[in-house]
Ligand SMILES: Nc1ncnc2c1ncn2[C@@H]1O[C@H](COP(=O)(O)OP(=O)(O)O)[C@@H](O)[C@H]1O
């Protein structure tokens with residue numbers, strides 16, 4: 001397979017989460033991921049898009065979703081032109097303690113890390129946010145999910 | 150409903166027709182078209198995209214699909230940067246005679262006209278093709294499918 | 299995911315093809331190969347049963363267009379049966395009913411072949 | 414299209430919610446409203462049966478997080494039962510099993526409430 005690109009631009013509203021999941025899971029199935037991996041990819045994308053809808057914009061704007069396929073992996077980039085956030089602050093949170101305090105929210109980003117093989121958040125507060133996540137077709141044993149270590 | 154825009158860019162290969170149909174039919178369902186209209190929209194889009202795949206490019210390139218929703222209609226624009234064609238030559242074909250001569254092909258554009266409320270082809274030979282098709286949420290009786298008259 | 303399948307049954311001199319699922323520009327070559335196989339074997343009496351077909355685009359109709367002249371000039375025919383109403387409408391919109399025998403039931407089509 | 418439904422059954426002091434379909438950021442408010450209604454009526458013994466739930470995202474888990482403190486401080490609890498393995502994994506990944514009673518069967522959960 002050569003490098004292939006699929007792009008979806010879609011209004012940022014929760015009504016569209018289903019369509020986004022369908023889109024992503026069809027492509028993931030098509031390229032041969034197991035049902036289990038399809039589910040993980042679908043959920044990770046749902047979380048990232050739900051964040052754009054909830055946090056990025058004051059009103060309905062646009063979610064930009066790009067899927068790139070090469071011979072060894074599926075890469076998904078979800079971006080918005082919204083308010084952004086301090087990535088380090090969120091990522092350094094200890095999820096166990098956080099949960100034990102029964103705080104509402106804060107689960108999505110943790111989940112994305114747990115579900116995908118590689119995850120990278122970039123955000124410029126006030127300007128934009130971009131999440132890049134990767135799932136390999138074959139895990140070579142050495143590649144370990146960073147959030148599970 | 151305000152004006153809303155959905156955009157899909159996808160490699161031009163027949164494997165993707167199913168995904169395109171799913172995408173378009175989900176949006177059509179979501180905005181409340183009857184099953185019957187959803188089917189017509191899906192088929193018209195399939196035909197236009199199959200044409201891009203078959204005719205526009207020498208190798209796999211990109212199909213660009215835009216769906217716009219306003220309060221009274223769904224508009225779909227399918228475009229490519231391919232070889233283009235002489236629109237008038239195709240559109241003036243008499244489909245009955247054509248069929249009776251048992252020619253292969255030439256059915257897609259006719260079908261698109263029969264299925265949608267408004268259809269417009271623009272092509273610049275050697276550069277690009279764009280098909281715009283419209284389905285109204287409510288047909289006001291006066292709007293008649295041009296190809297059925 | 300959506301899919302397309304062809305299966306075959308022989309009834310006397312007539313070859314019946316059962317088509318199932320989604321017939322579009324991606325899957326049409328499968329049907330084309332199947333009919334080509336029959337033609338190559340000199341089998342020109344072909345009945346296509348659409349009972350389990352859920353979707354068809356013009357690429358599917360094109361398959362029949364591609365063979366009909368040759369098959370008829372060999373004294374055979376392609377007849378079509380058991381279309382659901384959505385599928386039939388596509389054939390109808392394109393004027394196929396004047397060019398092809400499209401029957402409600404497989405049995406009617408078989409009878410018509412033998413008459 | 415995908416959908417989400419909640420239905421309710423009362424068993425003694427325990428309110429059982431049956432959730433069905435797809436629970437995401439779009440449908441989570443439906444579940445939230447349902448639980449809010451119970452809390453407003455002073456019903457703090459809540460069992461959520463996941464038997465027919467096909468999908469959950471963190472927005473769904475967030476609903477439970479949003480109520481649990483208040484409900485426990487009123488002597489009640491939210492217990493969860495009958496999750497399929499895909500759904501359970503999401504709870505598990507987020508460490509919920511240490512914070513919530515997640516039971517295989519509805520009956521076990523009912524017993525646990527009454528003990
Ligand atoms: N696309 C985004 N734009 C702006 N802020 C974001 C975005 N994605 C995440 N965030 C910030 O990161 C925080 C944590 O996100 P998450 O872990 O998904 O939990 P939750 O959405 O429940 O708060 C959010 O509360 C928000 O402040």
Ligand SMILES: Nc1ncnc2c1ncn2[C@@H]1O[C@H](COP(=O)(O)OP(=O)(O)O)[C@@H](O)[C@H]1O
Nearest residue numbers: 200201204205233234254255256257258259278
């Ligand atoms: N996107 C396109 N790019 C180039 N040529 C096109 C395109 N769409 C249609 N055509 C031309 O119009 C003709 C008629 O198309 P159509 O009615 O769909 O029938 P068919 O695809 O079976 O030939 C095609 O054969 C092709 O020459």
